[in-house]
Amino acid sequence: KNIGMVFQQFNLLESQTVYQNLKIPLIISGAPKNSIDKRIEELLDFVGLKDKKKSPVSKLSGGQKQRIGIARALATHPKILLCDEATSALDPKTTKSILELLRKINREFGITILLITHEMEVVKEICNKVAVMQDGEIKEQGNIVEIFSNPKEEITKDFISSVINNSIPESLKKELDLKLPIVKLTFLGEKSGQPLISEINKKFNISTKILSASVNELGATILGILVVQFEGNIEIINEVEEFIKNRGVKIERMEIV
Structure with a gap:
């Protein structure tokens, strides 16, 4: 209940409506029946898809599906939001809008966001702390400025060079x-x-x-x-x-x- 999950491939029920997808976690968590519709309205308003309440998930774009995935993850008021490659299936413009939504979640609700990604551009855009892992081990960790300005491990240097290229032509x-x-x-x-x-x-x-x-x-x-x-x-x-x-x-x- 305290951890919400956002998936790379959305993990929504394609044959069901947006409303039905958001209703499921609320029912499972034991939310009072008379509060469910109000909570769904709040979630859809927050992610900017209030007009999609009755739409089948199969009719949504990738970015819209991820917004619904995020709304579903927020349904039970989690303290932590775990995002597993949440933007890797999206185009750059949609990725930017999803990252802005995640920033808004952190800023307005104070929810800790744990972002699992191989995209260093995403890390640079949204994170304030970073841990670099390889073969199940943490190789290097610290605040974002410290890691990006002074990487110690080769794997960290390789990752950072993909977004901050200081090579000489x-x-x-x-x-x-x-x-x-x-x-x-x-x-x-x-x-x-x-x-x-x-x-x-x-x-x-x-x-x-x-x-x-x-x-x-x-x-x-x-x-x-x-x-x-x-x-x-x-x-x-x-x-x-x-x-x-x-x-x-x-x-x-x-x-x-």
């Missing part, structure tokens, strides 16, 4: 002076808005080659990642790296493969 690799270091700069929050590169070029009289850049929103935090190569005297470059560290920006040297 092959055409640029051919032009690089491999005697000079290539560095990855990670900016978090307000530091993402710093005109750091412009300041460095003026202060140290060196030039900067930008090889890759990305800016991503993780909840209320901005994550910016910049891959650059500084061109100039190696001693000055070392000073630049120290200057960057002192500004609170994470810096790490990269190897080109």
Whole structure:
């Protein structure tokens, strides 16, 4: 009763109406008969499908079916909503609307949402904590900003690279002076808005080659990642790296493969 379940393939009774699908969990949970219709109206209004009450499930679109699946999961006022690949069968536009609905559920009802997914874009969009699993074991876990900005395990790095790609284009690799270091700069929050590169070029009289850049929103935090190569005297470059560290920006040297 305290856990609601949302499935990848909806798990609705296709031959029954929306009303009948929502009525079943309420009957099973022992809800008073005189409260069932009111609860179904509330659920349909919340998921934006009030006009589909008498529609057969078979006539609904994939996104509508998932909304009904979510409404059914909410029927008994659960404390936890378990979503098993809830968006993987949906197109990008529908996925976005379902994620917004899940946000609304969390915000308005205070329900904890446990999302099982292999889609890192979905994790980036909605989650505030993440655990990466492989072969039944948790390999890495933490808050979303910590994991996305500083992944430790290879599997986590692989997952994150699917949504935050910091690889250097092959055409640029051919032009690089491999005697000079290539560095990855990670900016978090307000530091993402710093005109750091412009300041460095003026202060140290060196030039900067930008090889890759990305800016991503993780909840209320901005994550910016910049891959650059500084061109100039190696001693000055070392000073630049120290200057960057002192500004609170994470810096790490990269190897080109």
